[in-house]
Amino acid sequence: MSMAYNFRIIEDCLKCAFREQRLFCDLSREALLRLQNIKATSVYPKGAMLCLEGQPPRGVFVLCTGRAKLSTTSSEGKSMILRIAEPGEALGLTAAVSGTPYEATVETLEPSQANFISQVDFVRFLQEFPDVGLKVAKQLTHNCKCAYDEIRSLGLSNSVPEKLAKLILKWGENPLNLPTKKPHETPIRVTLTQEEIAQLIGTSRETVSRVLAAFRKKGWLRIKGATWTITNKTGLEALVTT
Amino acid sequence: MSMAYNFRIIEDCLKCAFREQRLFCDLSREALLRLQNIKATSVYPKGAMLCLEGQPPRGVFVLCTGRAKLSTTSSEGKSMILRIAEPGEALGLTAAVSGTPYEATVETLEPSQANFISQVDFVRFLQEFPDVGLKVAKQLTHNCKCAYDEIRSLGLSNSVPEKLAKLILKWGENPLNLPTKKPHETPIRVTLTQEEIAQLIGTSRETVSRVLAAFRKKGWLRIKGATWTITNKTGLEALVTT
DNA sequence: CTTCACGTGTGATGGCCATCACATCGCAAC
DNA sequence: GTTGCGATGTGATGGCCATCACACGTGAAG
Numbered sequence: 042m043s044m045a046y047n048f049r050i051i052e053d054c055l056k057c058a059f060r061e062q063r064l065f066c067d068l069s070r071e072a073l074l075r076l077q078n079i080k081a082t083s084v085y086p087k088g089a090m091l092c093l094e095g096q097p098p099r100g101v102f103v104l105c106t107g108r109a110k111l112s113t114t115s116s117e118g119k120s121m122i123l124r125i126a127e128p129g130e131a132l133g134l135t136a137a138v139s140g141t142p143y144e145a146t147v148e149t150l151e152p153s154q155a156n157f158i159s160q161v162d163f164v165r166f167l168q169e170f171p172d173v174g175l176k177v178a179k180q181l182t183h184n185c186k187c188a189y190d191e192i193r194s195l196g197l198s199n200s201v202p203e204k205l206a207k208l209i210l211k212w213g214e215n216p217l218n219l220p221t222k223k224p225h226e227t228p229i230r231v232t233l234t235q236e237e238i239a240q241l242i243g244t245s246r247e248t249v250s251r252v253l254a255a256f257r258k259k260g261w262l263r264i265k266g267a268t269w270t271i272t273n274k275t276g277l278e279a280l281v282t283t
Numbered sequence: 284m285s286m287a288y289n290f291r292i293i294e295d296c297l298k299c300a301f302r303e304q305r306l307f308c309d310l311s312r313e314a315l316l317r318l319q320n321i322k323a324t325s326v327y328p329k330g331a332m333l334c335l336e337g338q339p340p341r342g343v344f345v346l347c348t349g350r351a352k353l354s355t356t357s358s359e360g361k362s363m364i365l366r367i368a369e370p371g372e373a374l375g376l377t378a379a380v381s382g383t384p385y386e387a388t389v390e391t392l393e394p395s396q397a398n399f400i401s402q403v404d405f406v407r408f409l410q411e412f413p414d415v416g417l418k419v420a421k422q423l424t425h426n427c428k429c430a431y432d433e434i435r436s437l438g439l440s441n442s443v444p445e446k447l448a449k450l451i452l453k454w455g456e457n458p459l460n461l462p463t464k465k466p467h468e469t470p471i472r473v474t475l476t477q478e479e480i481a482q483l484i485g486t487s488r489e490t491v492s493r494v495l496a497a498f499r500k501k502g503w504l505r506i507k508g509a510t511w512t513i514t515n516k517t518g519l520e521a522l523v524t525t
Numbered sequence: 526c527t528t529c530a531c532g533t534g535t536g537a538t539g540g541c542c543a544t545c546a547c548a549t550c551g552c553a554a555c
Numbered sequence: 556g557t558t559g560c561g562a563t564g565t566g567a568t569g570g571c572c573a574t575c576a577c578a579c580g581t582g583a584a585g
Contacts, residue, residue: 113435117524121438123431135424144431174416181423182377188430189365189386193355195437196363196485201572234532243438245573250534282359443542476562487543492564508551526585533580540573550563555556 050084050154051105053077063129064183065103065176072170079162084154091132091147091155098136098143100159104128107153110237111145122241124187125150125233131180137163138177150232195243199282202252204242206280209262213271227271292326292396293347295319305371306425307345307418314412321408322398333374333389333397340378340385342401346370349395352479353387364483366429367392367475373422379405380419392474437485441524444494446484448522451504455513469513 051057054073060066068076082105085091091102094113106128114120123145126132136143137160158166167173198204213227233241235249242249256262261276262269271277293299296315302308310318324347327333333344336355348370356362365387368374378385379402400408409415440446455469475483477491484491498504503518504511513519 113431113439115435115439115524119439121434123434135427138420139424144428168413171410171413171416174413174420178380178416178419178423181420181427182381184427185377185423185430186386188427188434189355192363192365192430192433192437193357195434197355197357197361236532246533247535247574248572250532251572254534282357478562488563489544489565490542492562493542496564528583528585530583531581534578536576536578538574541571543570544568546566548564548566550561552561553559555558 047152048106048154050082052082054080054156057105059129064127065131065180066129068176069170069172072166072173075166075170076156076158079166080156080158082154082156085149085152087149087151087153089149089153091149092136092143094144094146095142098133098140098160100157101134101137101163102132102147103156103158104130104132105154105156107149107151108232109147109149109153110233111147112240113145120240121243122237123191124184125241130183131177134177134180135184138167200280201242201244201248202255203280203282204244205238205249205252206256206277208238208242209256209269209271210274210277210281212269213274225272225274227274229269229271231267231269289394290348290396292324294324296322296398299347301371306369307373307422308371310418311412311414314408314415317408317412318398318400321404322400324396324398327391327395327397329391329393329395331391331395333391334378334385336386336388337384340375340382340402342399343376343379343405344374344389345398345400346372346374347396347398349391349393349397350474351389351391351395352475353389354482355387362482363485364479365433366426367483372425373419376419376422377426380409443484443486443490444497445522445524446486447480447491447494448498448519450480450484451498451511451513452516452519452523454511455516467514467516469516471511471513473509473511 054060054066054068054076055070057066080103085107091109092099104126108128109126109132111123111126111132112120113123126147132147132155133143135141140160167177194204194207198207209229212229212231216227216229235253236246239246239249253262253264256277257264259273259276261271261273263272264270296302296308296310296318297312299308322345327349333351334341346368350370351368351374353365353368353374354362355365368389374389374397375385377383382402409419436446436449440449451471454471454473458469458471477495478488481488481491495504495506498519499506501515501518503513503515505514506512
């Protein structure tokens with residue numbers, strides 16, 4: 042590990058401070074001990090591809106630190122973000138369990154750490170520990186929920202401003218805790234480019250730019266680099282019908 | 284069962300002729316024996332609601348005969364079809380496994396038979412037989428795949444004609460075997476209304492009507508009641524880019 | 526400092542399709 | 556039969572947004 046990253050590497054899952062809050066990682070002691078032997082930890086820079094849509098499955102990645110985008114691309118090169126994966130998620134499950142090609146391309150959005158488990162090891166792991174099966178079901182359930190939300194957003198929203206407002210409000214549910222925080226102002230950190238936001242809500246980059254300009258003009262949002270501040274939540278909420 | 288339906292009721296899963304071809308039903312002998320005790324078989328007319336989006340989960344339905352649409356509705360009353368479930372699928376899994384409200388409304392499209400398993404029985408069933416867990420994973424995987432296809436269709440297709448052509452071609456992959464079949468003509472049976480087709484591909488009913496008229500005019504499609512015939516597959520395929 | 530790549534802001538244009546409106550059709554009930 | 560309702564066909568209109576085009580800002584690498 043030659044490069045310096047901004048986070049501490051989690052070597053031992055049993056000692057991981059976040060284990061209990063995470064979707065996939067809160068396994069039994071026995072399972073974690075086994076996991077320790079079959080996992081291979083890697084650290085990736087921003088922009089690394091963990092797996093590619095359409096390729097035969099090599100195994101499963103468990104994201105320890107950092108976030109990653111799951112995307113799918115049409116033959117014309119247009120691509121669409123399916124969701125953003127958070128730490129503690131297992132990626133490539135569908136492919137590994139059913140032996141079919143990866144459904145999506147996974148690319149890190151930040152410097153990240155992930156544990157890799159090869160397909161054979163994972164299937165054995167799954168058969169051996171009943172609680173792993175439950176976690177798999179939980180993760181798959183989560184994937185479905187996210188996908189359904191996405192479908193709802195794409196199919197039921199009327200306009201781009203509505204979709205974008207909904208997205209910003211969702212981000213606002215987990216605000217940063219900044220010291221300069223004023224009441225009624227919600228600061229959030231946005232690491233996606235406008236292009237990526239466009240792919241997330243199914244629109245064009247230019248439209249995202251224009252709609253954001255409109256939100257700023259109305260005094261609903263302040264943007265300073267990667268830090269956005271919701272300055273009028275009510276205004277945004279008024280756009281959302283669903 | 285006062286009404287007469289057009290199908291034979293499947294009483295015993297062990298004797299079900301289709302068991303092995305179906306997504307959820309091909310369980311071990313032991314699991315099937317137990318299932319026999321905890322399931323409650325019902326027959327529903329067309330248009331019956333098996334469960335409603337947002338309601339607390341009561342249990343799982345396994346569709347034996349007939350098809351059902353899974354849909355979600357916005358607060359404005361606009362609704363969107365997530366997918367069409369085929370015989371052999373387990374419905375309401377997400378809700379039953381995680382104890383959260385049903386994700387979708389399930390409505391039968393034809394007279395149907397389904398086995399109901401209450402939530403407590405299902406959870407016990409799941410814990411007791413390891414192969415049930417695998418089938419659950421398989422079903423959830425299938426749900427995700429369908430949802431991702433839907434997202435791709437909504438987000439990456441350029442136009443309504445493209446989406447509709449894609450849908451018709453997908454239906455054409457499982458053609459009817461009619462006696463009057465001519466070569467290069469693919470007859471399919473369509474039980475959805477144009478309104479439902481519109482909700483499936485995220486457009487308006489009128490547009491579906493217009494695009495179908497265009498397809499007929501070009502000699503790509505013949506529509507006679509619920510039986511559609513693809514008369515020029517190449518024409519439809521030319522519209523599809525993905 | 527310069528250079529370049531990448532992200533962002535914004536105008537102009539045109540097409541696709543949602544929406545409203547109404548006619549027509551087919552079918553089931555009576 | 557006929558009545559009525561749901562499904563379907565089709566015209567007119569207008570708005571949203573994709574697309575093209577180009578300018579500007581900004582940060583990293585040299």
